[in-house]
Amino acid sequence: MSDLNRVTVLGAGVLGGQIAWHSAFKGKTVVVYDIAEDAIERARATHDGYSGIYLDQVGANEGDIAATRERLTYSTDLKAAAGEADLVIEAVPEVPDIKLAAYEKLADVLPAHSLIATNSSIFLPRDFAAATGRPDKFCALHFANMIWAMNVAEVMSHPDTSKETLTSVTEFAIEIGMRPIPVRKEQNGYVIxxxxxxxxxxxxxxxxxxxxxxxxxxxxxxxxxxxxxxxxxxxxxxxxxxxxxxxxxxxxxxxxxxxxxxxxxxxxxxxxxxxxxxxxxxxxxxxxxxxxxxxxxxxxxxxxxxxxxxxxxxx
The missing domain is CATH 1.10.1040.10 (N-(1-d-carboxylethyl)-l-norvaline Dehydrogenase; domain 2)
Structure with a gap:
């Protein structure tokens, strides 16, 4: 087991919302963080829609949906959202300056043991490793859209990522029902x-x-x-x-x-x-x-x- 049970998702957009809901559905305790209250409200509304999708397509029952909701919280306060996280999954917009700013703020509030994974679809983890303040605990974990059906997660390291981090993140991916795809060399665009x-x-x-x-x-x-x-x-x-x-x-x-x-x-x-x-x-x-x-x-x-x-x- 990965021991990555308390998860914070940075960014309440399309894929961030999917990662948060699916991780909670699979038993993780999840906080959805965004700087904008309207983004949080959109995520709540989208999660209401996912409940129907999971009932119809994933084989969930009403008890599963209720339990998923219990494991999900939402916040615009970064310290409250990430202060006890085992894993933070960054899913903010694909703009380098926005990502760097998010990592720099995150570094001030994270516990020492926390791992960080970027869901970036185009950038290399080495682009942001130094800004995290914990490059050995940082890698890429990139999900596909419609996560409930496209259950793949690409895992990519950078030169300073530790073996322990890769092990825990890969185990986490499996625990939430993903097929890990190891990216064997750093490449913009990963595989997908x-x-x-x-x-x-x-x-x-x-x-x-x-x-x-x-x-x-x-x-x-x-x-x-x-x-x-x-x-x-x-x-x-x-x-x-x-x-x-x-x-x-x-x-x-x-x-x-x-x-x-x-x-x-x-x-x-x-x-x-x-x-x-x-x-x-x-x-x-x-x-x-x-x-x-x-x-x-x-x-x-x-x-x-x-x-x-x-x-x-x-x-």
Whole structure:
């Protein structure tokens, strides 16, 4: 057993909220921390929704849900949230300065024994190790979205991570029902995002450049047997995270198309408060996105041909 039973999740966003709920469901005592009270309230509301998902898809019963709620608390006070933590999982926005500031504040309140793991989807643990004040007790533990179904957790060390830390964090991942994926060399993007980000960027390029509609991008993907496509994935990941990732790598690599894709997401979604599944609106509307409808992949009626042809003609 890992002895990592008191968990604090820094960041009440999409994945932070999922990690917190799932860890509590698996028996851990969890505090959800965020600097913003409205983010905490959104997490509470999202957790209400997860109760239904876990009843319907995970095999939970009402007693399990009640016990999960009992193990969950919420706070905007960092010392109160993390002062007794065995493990802190950082899931704040993918902006280096925000992460560094969070670690520096955390260092002042954590007990000496506490471990820290970053859920960053793009940055290396070595980027933040010194700021934690305990580099030997720090590594990456990256979860996939829809944690209840995509039960993988990537574990990545940096040069100063201790073997004991990696052992405890890997045991923790197993205890909460994850399949640990050891990342054998430090790499931006880990395993999942090394292929996932190019997929989303390619799909967004088709939409940004007017080559295809979001729905048709997803149809081409779903016809291979998937339950949803890349544009639906944007909604699950969350538009803020998607923007942060594309904007960061676009700027870092000088990729103008990626920069245009980030700008598209900002203008059409972030600036309008449409953050994806979390707000009920993104590329699709929730809880009834069109890609779940029986006719989404159906062969169209011949009467639709004129409209299809019109969409192909030069404007």
């Amino acid at each position: 995002n090394t292929w996932f980000v190019p997929l989303l960027n390619a799909a967004q390029t088709l939409v940004t450049n007017g080559v295809a509609t979001p729905e048709d991008v997803d149809r081409t993907f779903m016809l291979n047997g998937a339950n949803f496509g890349p544009m639906g994935m944007f909604d699950f990941v969350g538009m803020k995270t998607a923007y942060d990732v594309l904007a960061y790598w676009g700027a870092r690599s000088g990729d103008e198309q990626m920069n245009r894709n980030a700008a598209y997401i900002k203008e059409r979604f972030l600036d309008r408060g449409a953050l994806g599944v979390a707000t009920g609106s993104g590329y699709y509307s929730y809880p009834d996105p069109t890609y779940k409808r029986a006719d989404f992949l159906a062969v169209p009626d011949l009467a639709e041909v004129p409209g299809l042809v019109e969409s192909m003609l030069p404007s």
